[in-house]
Amino acid sequence: SQKIEQNSEALNIQEGKTATLTCNYTNYSPAYLQWYRQDPGRGPVFLLLIRENEKEKRKERLKVTFDTTLKQSLFHITASQPADSATYLCALAPNAGNNRKLIWGLGTSLAVNP
Protein backbone atom coordinates (compact mmCIF):
# COMPACT_ATOMS: atom_id res chain seq x y z
CA SER A 1 0.00 0.00 0.00
CA GLN A 2 1.05 3.60 -0.45
CA LYS A 3 2.22 5.35 2.70
CA ILE A 4 3.87 8.54 3.86
CA GLU A 5 5.35 8.53 7.36
CA GLN A 6 6.82 11.16 9.63
CA ASN A 7 8.45 10.77 13.04
CA SER A 8 5.47 10.00 15.21
CA GLU A 9 7.08 11.10 18.47
CA ALA A 10 7.45 14.76 19.35
CA LEU A 11 10.92 16.17 18.96
CA ASN A 12 12.34 18.23 21.84
CA ILE A 13 15.58 20.10 21.29
CA GLN A 14 17.55 22.86 22.91
CA GLU A 15 17.59 26.34 21.44
CA GLY A 16 20.49 26.83 19.04
CA LYS A 17 20.67 23.18 18.02
CA THR A 18 19.68 21.78 14.62
CA ALA A 19 16.31 20.06 14.38
CA THR A 20 16.03 17.24 11.85
CA LEU A 21 12.64 15.87 10.85
CA THR A 22 12.10 12.84 8.64
CA CYS A 23 9.54 12.04 5.97
CA ASN A 24 9.54 8.56 4.45
CA TYR A 25 7.29 7.28 1.72
CA THR A 26 6.60 3.96 0.03
CA ASN A 27 5.12 3.03 -3.32
CA TYR A 28 5.13 6.55 -4.74
CA SER A 29 7.28 8.24 -7.33
CA PRO A 30 6.66 11.83 -6.28
CA ALA A 31 6.96 14.71 -8.70
CA TYR A 32 7.85 16.87 -5.69
CA LEU A 33 7.62 17.02 -1.95
CA GLN A 34 6.65 19.97 0.23
CA TRP A 35 7.09 20.93 3.85
CA TYR A 36 4.58 22.99 5.80
CA ARG A 37 4.46 24.45 9.29
CA GLN A 38 1.26 24.34 11.30
CA ASP A 39 0.57 26.15 14.56
CA PRO A 40 -2.29 25.04 16.83
CA GLY A 41 -5.71 26.07 15.53
CA ARG A 42 -4.34 27.46 12.27
CA GLY A 43 -3.96 26.28 8.70
CA PRO A 44 -0.63 24.92 7.42
CA VAL A 45 1.86 27.44 6.04
CA PHE A 46 4.06 26.51 3.07
CA LEU A 47 7.81 26.45 3.75
CA LEU A 48 9.72 24.67 0.98
CA LEU A 49 9.17 22.58 -2.14
CA ILE A 50 11.77 20.17 -3.54
CA ARG A 51 11.42 18.43 -6.91
CA GLU A 52 12.35 14.87 -7.78
CA ASN A 53 15.45 15.99 -9.68
CA GLU A 54 16.72 18.16 -6.81
CA LYS A 55 18.87 16.89 -3.98
CA GLU A 56 18.74 19.87 -1.65
CA LYS A 57 16.92 23.18 -1.15
CA ARG A 58 17.68 25.95 1.30
CA LYS A 59 15.78 28.93 2.61
CA GLU A 60 17.35 30.98 5.38
CA ARG A 61 17.73 28.57 8.35
CA LEU A 62 15.78 25.81 6.62
CA LYS A 63 17.20 23.00 4.51
CA VAL A 64 15.38 20.16 2.80
CA THR A 65 16.95 17.10 1.19
CA PHE A 66 15.28 14.58 -1.09
CA ASP A 67 16.64 11.09 -1.68
CA THR A 68 14.47 9.24 -4.19
CA THR A 69 16.54 6.07 -3.75
CA LEU A 70 15.91 5.96 -0.01
CA LYS A 71 12.42 7.41 -0.56
CA GLN A 72 13.10 9.96 2.12
CA SER A 73 13.13 13.69 2.71
CA LEU A 74 14.89 15.33 5.63
CA PHE A 75 13.93 18.77 6.93
CA HIS A 76 16.50 20.68 8.95
CA ILE A 77 16.14 23.84 11.02
CA THR A 78 19.52 25.21 12.00
CA ALA A 79 20.10 27.52 14.98
CA SER A 80 16.63 26.63 16.21
CA GLN A 81 14.59 29.10 18.23
CA PRO A 82 11.61 28.67 20.56
CA ALA A 83 9.50 30.39 17.86
CA ASP A 84 10.20 27.38 15.61
CA SER A 85 8.05 25.24 17.91
CA ALA A 86 5.16 23.93 15.81
CA THR A 87 4.00 20.86 13.92
CA TYR A 88 5.75 20.26 10.61
CA LEU A 89 3.94 18.41 7.84
CA CYS A 90 5.34 16.86 4.70
CA ALA A 91 3.20 16.40 1.62
CA LEU A 92 4.00 14.77 -1.68
CA ALA A 93 2.56 15.06 -5.15
CA PRO A 94 2.31 11.58 -6.71
CA ASN A 95 3.91 11.45 -10.11
CA ALA A 96 1.29 9.22 -11.65
CA GLY A 97 -2.15 10.55 -12.33
CA ASN A 98 -3.36 13.77 -10.81
CA ASN A 99 -0.48 15.81 -9.49
CA ARG A 100 -2.87 18.34 -8.01
CA LYS A 101 -3.83 16.25 -5.01
CA LEU A 102 -1.23 16.19 -2.28
CA ILE A 103 -0.74 13.21 0.01
CA TRP A 104 -0.03 14.35 3.58
CA GLY A 105 1.92 12.90 6.47
CA LEU A 106 0.60 13.10 10.02
CA GLY A 107 3.13 15.74 11.04
CA THR A 108 5.89 15.88 13.63
CA SER A 109 5.60 18.14 16.65
CA LEU A 110 8.76 20.13 17.38
CA ALA A 111 9.41 21.86 20.68
CA VAL A 112 12.47 24.11 20.99
CA ASN A 113 13.34 24.75 24.60
CA PRO A 114 14.99 28.02 25.65
Next chain:
Amino acid sequence: DTGVSQDPRHKITKRGQNVTFRCDPISEHNRLYWYRQTLGQGPEFLTYFQNEAQLEKSRLLSDRFSAERPKGSFSTLEIQRTEQGDSAMYLCASPGASTDTQYFGPGTRLTVL
Protein backbone atom coordinates in the same frame (compact mmCIF):
# COMPACT_ATOMS: atom_id res chain seq x y z
CA ASP B 1 -1.96 36.07 6.34
CA THR B 2 -2.04 33.97 3.16
CA GLY B 3 -4.87 35.91 1.52
CA VAL B 4 -7.31 33.01 1.88
CA SER B 5 -10.18 33.67 4.28
CA GLN B 6 -12.71 31.33 5.80
CA ASP B 7 -15.91 31.99 7.68
CA PRO B 8 -16.87 31.21 10.34
CA ARG B 9 -13.71 30.42 12.27
CA HIS B 10 -15.62 28.32 14.78
CA LYS B 11 -18.97 26.58 14.60
CA ILE B 12 -20.69 24.62 17.35
CA THR B 13 -23.81 22.78 16.32
CA LYS B 14 -26.07 20.03 17.53
CA ARG B 15 -26.17 16.65 15.88
CA GLY B 16 -28.61 16.59 12.99
CA GLN B 17 -28.29 20.27 12.11
CA ASN B 18 -27.00 21.56 8.78
CA VAL B 19 -23.94 23.80 8.60
CA THR B 20 -22.37 25.80 5.79
CA PHE B 21 -18.84 27.13 5.58
CA ARG B 22 -17.45 29.69 3.20
CA CYS B 23 -14.00 30.09 1.67
CA ASP B 24 -12.71 33.11 -0.22
CA PRO B 25 -9.50 32.13 -2.05
CA ILE B 26 -6.83 34.42 -3.43
CA SER B 27 -8.67 36.26 -6.20
CA GLU B 28 -6.51 35.32 -9.18
CA HIS B 29 -6.24 31.64 -8.22
CA ASN B 30 -8.60 29.45 -10.20
CA ARG B 31 -8.06 26.25 -8.22
CA LEU B 32 -9.57 25.63 -4.79
CA TYR B 33 -9.34 22.68 -2.43
CA TRP B 34 -11.24 21.63 0.67
CA TYR B 35 -9.55 19.46 3.30
CA ARG B 36 -10.61 18.07 6.65
CA GLN B 37 -8.16 17.70 9.51
CA THR B 38 -8.62 16.03 12.88
CA LEU B 39 -6.26 16.25 15.83
CA GLY B 40 -2.93 14.55 15.24
CA GLN B 41 -3.65 13.92 11.59
CA GLY B 42 -2.58 15.55 8.37
CA PRO B 43 -5.12 17.24 6.12
CA GLU B 44 -7.41 14.83 4.26
CA PHE B 45 -8.46 15.81 0.76
CA LEU B 46 -12.21 16.31 0.35
CA THR B 47 -12.78 18.00 -3.00
CA TYR B 48 -11.18 20.17 -5.67
CA PHE B 49 -12.45 22.91 -7.99
CA GLN B 50 -10.97 24.36 -11.14
CA ASN B 51 -12.90 27.60 -11.57
CA GLU B 52 -16.55 26.60 -11.01
CA ALA B 53 -16.08 22.96 -12.00
CA GLN B 54 -15.83 20.39 -9.23
CA LEU B 55 -13.25 18.03 -10.70
CA GLU B 56 -12.72 15.52 -7.95
CA LYS B 57 -14.41 14.35 -4.77
CA SER B 58 -12.95 12.08 -2.15
CA ARG B 59 -14.70 8.92 -1.10
CA LEU B 60 -14.64 10.56 2.36
CA LEU B 61 -17.26 12.98 1.08
CA SER B 62 -20.53 11.23 1.83
CA ASP B 63 -23.78 12.36 0.27
CA ARG B 64 -24.34 14.58 3.32
CA PHE B 65 -21.52 16.79 2.09
CA SER B 66 -21.84 19.15 -0.85
CA ALA B 67 -19.53 21.83 -2.13
CA GLU B 68 -20.10 24.57 -4.65
CA ARG B 69 -18.15 27.31 -6.34
CA PRO B 70 -20.85 28.97 -8.39
CA LYS B 71 -18.92 31.79 -10.01
CA GLY B 72 -15.45 30.40 -9.76
CA SER B 73 -14.60 32.71 -6.87
CA PHE B 74 -15.72 31.87 -3.32
CA SER B 75 -16.75 28.35 -2.38
CA THR B 76 -19.16 26.88 0.15
CA LEU B 77 -19.07 23.53 1.88
CA GLU B 78 -22.34 22.30 3.36
CA ILE B 79 -22.78 19.39 5.73
CA GLN B 80 -26.30 18.16 6.19
CA ARG B 81 -27.55 16.20 9.21
CA THR B 82 -24.24 16.63 11.04
CA GLU B 83 -22.83 13.76 13.07
CA GLN B 84 -20.34 13.84 15.92
CA GLY B 85 -17.77 12.27 13.61
CA ASP B 86 -17.92 15.40 11.46
CA SER B 87 -16.17 17.37 14.22
CA ALA B 88 -12.91 18.54 12.69
CA MET B 89 -11.08 21.51 11.26
CA TYR B 90 -12.21 22.24 7.70
CA LEU B 91 -9.49 23.86 5.64
CA CYS B 92 -9.67 25.62 2.32
CA ALA B 93 -6.59 26.10 0.14
CA SER B 94 -5.86 27.75 -3.18
CA PRO B 95 -2.67 26.99 -5.08
CA GLY B 96 -0.97 29.51 -7.30
CA ALA B 97 -1.41 29.28 -11.07
CA SER B 98 2.14 28.19 -11.76
CA THR B 99 2.80 26.25 -8.60
CA ASP B 100 1.18 23.61 -6.50
CA THR B 101 2.05 25.37 -3.27
CA GLN B 102 -1.13 25.33 -1.23
CA TYR B 103 -2.08 28.62 0.44
CA PHE B 104 -4.35 27.67 3.29
CA GLY B 105 -7.01 29.66 5.03
CA PRO B 106 -7.22 29.75 8.82
CA GLY B 107 -9.81 26.95 8.84
CA THR B 108 -13.27 26.50 10.33
CA ARG B 109 -13.32 24.47 13.53
CA LEU B 110 -16.58 22.47 13.66
CA THR B 111 -17.80 20.91 16.90
CA VAL B 112 -20.87 18.70 16.72
CA LEU B 113 -22.46 18.09 20.11
